[in-house]
Every structure is written in structure tokens, then in C-alpha cells.
Amino acid sequence: METKKLTRRAMLERGAVLGLVVIGASAGIGCGGAELxxxxxxxxxxxxxxxxxxxxxxxxxxxxxxxxxxxxxxxxxxxxxxxxxxxxxxxxxxxxxxxxxxxxxx
Ligand code: SF4
Missing domain, CATH: 4.10.490.10 (High potential iron-sulphur protein)
Incomplete structure (x- = not known):
């Protein structure tokens, strides 16, 4: 079984991407914009x-x-x-x- 080491930098990058996805989803970005x-x-x-x-x-x-x-x-x-x-x-x-x-x- 292969184990991957997560560096602190990799975890911060993944956290930043996840944060952008959450913000985009809540604003309706990428899904045709906010509903009227x-x-x-x-x-x-x-x-x-x-x-x-x-x-x-x-x-x-x-x-x-x-x-x-x-x-x-x-x-x-x-x-x-x-x-x-x-x-x-x-x-x-x-x-x-x-x-x-x-x-x-x-
Ligand atoms: S009467 Fe006015 S509110 Fe009712 S369905 Fe027609 S357009 Fe919409």
C-alpha cells in the first residue's frame, strides 16, 4: 500500500481550492449565476x-x-x-x- 505524505504546503493549497469551490457554489458561480x-x-x-x-x-x-x-x-x-x-x-x-x-x- 502506497502512502502519500502531505506537506504543509500541499494541505494549504488544497484548502484554498476547497474554499474557492465553496464560495463559488454559494454565489451560484459556474451554475448559470444566481437565481432571480x-x-x-x-x-x-x-x-x-x-x-x-x-x-x-x-x-x-x-x-x-x-x-x-x-x-x-x-x-x-x-x-x-x-x-x-x-x-x-x-x-x-x-x-x-x-x-x-x-x-x-x-
Ligand atoms: S397572473 Fe401574474 S402572477 Fe399570476 S401567473 Fe400570471 S403573470 Fe404570474
Whole structure:
């Protein structure tokens, strides 16, 4: 059986690499970037919060075929990767979101 001696330098190098991997994973680096979060977008009013609650809005649809971005009430954002609009006064919503008023775009 072969035994390898780990030098102090080798252990420090491995520790540094592991640290970078952990930091990268927690920041979403290398996995397509951080996921868009539209759960509490800036400027959300109390009425919009109540509307979200009343319509059971979620930032990630439980059904991949029913998402805000395929909903008739959705307005795409000016730039990709941002929260979009909803005509039902929910404020800015996630393209991957969903609520109980979903209507498939025709
Ligand atoms: S109505 Fe609901 S599913 Fe449709 S865009 Fe608005 S929040 Fe999303």
C-alpha cells in the first residue's frame, strides 16, 4: 500500500481550492449565476403584497408548464434576467413564478 505524505504546503493549497469551490457554489458561480429572486422586489406596495397573498403567488411555479412567463397577464422585463410585470397588481414577478390566476397565453 502506497502512502502519500502531505506537506504543509500541499494541505494549504488544497484548502484554498476547497474554499474557492465553496464560495463559488454559494454565489451560484459556474451554475448559470444566481437565481432571480422576485419575492420582495423594490417598491412593492402593501396592496401588491396583499394581492400576492390572496392569489397565492410563489416565486417558483410548482408546475413547469404554468409559469408567469407563459401567462396572459405577464409583461416581459426590459432586460433579460429581471423580474417582469403582472397586469393583476402583483408588482414585479418572476418569469418562473406562478399564482392561482394563471391563464395560459393564447
Ligand atoms: S397572473 Fe399570476 S401567473 Fe400570471 S403573470 Fe401574474 S402572477 Fe404570474
Amino acid at each position: 429572486d422576485c419575492t420582495n422586489p423594490p417598491g412593492l406596495t402593501d396592496a401588491q403584497r396583499q394581492q400576492r397573498q390572496a392569489l397565492s403567488y410563489v416565486d417558483r411555479s410548482p408546475n413547469p408548464t404554468q409559469r408567469c412567463e407563459t401567462c396572459n397577464f405577464y409583461t416581459a422585463p426590459a432586460q433579460a434576467g429581471q423580474c417582469g410585470g403582472c397586469a393583476l397588481n402583483l408588482g414585479n414577478v418572476n418569469p418562473q413564478g406562478y399564482c392561482s390566476s394563471y391563464v395560459a397565453r393564447s
